[in-house]
Amino acid sequence: MTTLNAQRPTLNQAAPTAYLLHLADNALILGQRNAEWCGHAPILEEDMAMANNSLDLIGQARLLYQHAAERLAGDVRAPRGASWPAGAITEDTLAYFRDVPDFRNYTLLELPHSPPLVPAGVGDRDWSVTIARNFLYSALMVLVWERLRQSADSQLAAIAAKSLKEARYHLRHARDWLVRLGDGTAESQRRAQAALDWLLPFTDEFWTASGHEAQARDNATGVDVAALRADWDALVNDAIAEATLTRPAAVQGYISQGKQGLHSEHLGYVLAEMQSLARAHPGATW
Numbered sequence: 001m002t003t004l005n006a007q008r009p010t011l012n013q014a015a016p017t018a019y020l021l022h023l024a025d026n027a028l029i030l031g032q033r034n035a036e037w038c039g040h041a042p043i044l045e046e047d048m049a050m051a052n053n054s055l056d057l058i059g060q061a062r063l064l065y066q067h068a069a070e071r072l073a074g075d076v077r078a079p080r081g082a083s084w085p086a087g088a089i090t091e092d093t094l095a096y097f098r099d100v101p102d103f104r105n106y107t108l109l110e111l112p113h114s115p116p117l118v119p120a121g122v123g124d125r126d127w128s129v130t131i132a133r134n135f136l137y138s139a140l141m142v143l144v145w146e147r148l149r150q151s152a153d154s155q156l157a158a159i160a161a162k163s164l165k166e167a168r169y170h171l172r173h174a175r176d177w178l179v180r181l182g183d184g185t186a187e188s189q190r191r192a193q194a195a196l197d198w199l200l201p202f203t204d205e206f207w208t209a210s211g212h213e214a215q216a217r218d219n220a221t222g223v224d225v226a227a228l229r230a231d232w233d234a235l236v237n238d239a240i241a242e243a244t245l246t247r248p249a250a251v252q253g254y255i256s257q258g259k260q261g262l263h264s265e266h267l268g269y270v271l272a273e274m275q276s277l278a279r280a281h282p283g284a285t286w
Contacts, residue, residue: 015153015221017071018104018212021094022259024064025105028095029267030137031057032274033109034130042127049173053134056166063159065091085282096278100268104212107256108133108202110267116198128181128188132195135174136203139235141167143228152220175239182243189244196240197248204255206232213259 035054041047072089080089084097111133113125145167148160181192207226216222240247256264278284 012154013152013219013221014071015067015151015156016212016215016219017068019216019222020064020068020071020156022104022210022212024061024068024094025103026109026137026141027057027064028061029103029105029270030109030134031055031061032270033111033113034134036113037125037130040125050130053170053173056170060159060163060166061095062091063162064156065094067155067159069094083279087283092278096275097282100263100271101261103263103267103271104210104259104261105267106137106202106205107258107264108199108205109137110258110264110270111199111202112266115194126191126195127177128191128195129199131174131177131181132192132199134170135178135239136199136236138167138171138174139232139239140203140206140225140228142171142235143231144223144225147223147228151222156221171235178239178245179243182240182245192243193245196245200248201251201253202256205258208255208257210259 031054034050034057037050038047038054041050069089069091081098081102083099084093111129113127113130115126115129142164145160145164149157149164151157151160178192181188183189207229209226213222213225217224237247256262258264258267
């Protein structure tokens with residue numbers, strides 16, 4: 001009995017700060033990307049839907065950043081970034097004053113809404129790319145949030161319970177659109193297939209290990225994401241089949257490392273736009 005109690009995770013353990021930032025960065029960067037459709041979506045209803053999707057994601061990011069900021073404020077050894085403003089560490093500090101290598105989001109989420117080999121500055125957006133990315137990520141996060149409801153970090157568990165409801169809607173919305181595009185016209189199917197072919201290899205990053213994920217898994221505050229792969233595959237394969245699309249064959253190639261701080265060139269542009277006002281007027285109130 002003593003041994004069992006010793007192995008049972010302590011309630012209200014603190015999740016590693018880097019793990020909280022990983023989850024928050026994922027939500028923030030995809031929220032920022034999806035917000036780029038505001039005023040540009042193919043129909044008015046989707047203009048509103050994608051804006052609401054972004055608000056959900058940024059709301060998740062805020063809660064996670066607030067939790068991380070509380071942890072950092074209580075750690076006198078926590079390093080401060082060179083560009084951070086003086087004063088207390090807040091959610092805004094973590095969103096607006098960290099630099100590209102400090103972010104731990106998946107590379108998939110920072111990519112532009114365009115197919116490969118299209119310059120990001122051109123401004124062309126492909127709805128199929130957005131839908132495919134939202135589907136692949138939401139399919140993962142439904143599984144992650146479900147399990148994080150049992151996190152030994154009670155605050156993270158509460159965030160997960162709220163976020164799960166939103167992730168389920170995001171998954172349903174993206175899946176419905178993927179089927180609509182794949183089983184639609186010849187052009188919509190071509191675009192949907194091209195988006196899957198382009199983006200699916202970036203999901204290999206989901207299953208690679210990182211130090212902060214391992215630490216969170218080991219202290220029962222996080223999730224063993226690799227253990228979710230079979231369930232994620234089932235969700236993805238079912239939708240692809242219904243959409244009359246083809247899952248591209250797996251290839252052995254470079255695995256992106258955004259959650260390790262190694263990003264594509266695109267994240268710098270996202271952050272430059274998102275952070276410019278806060279950095280131009282640090283500490284300003286409105």
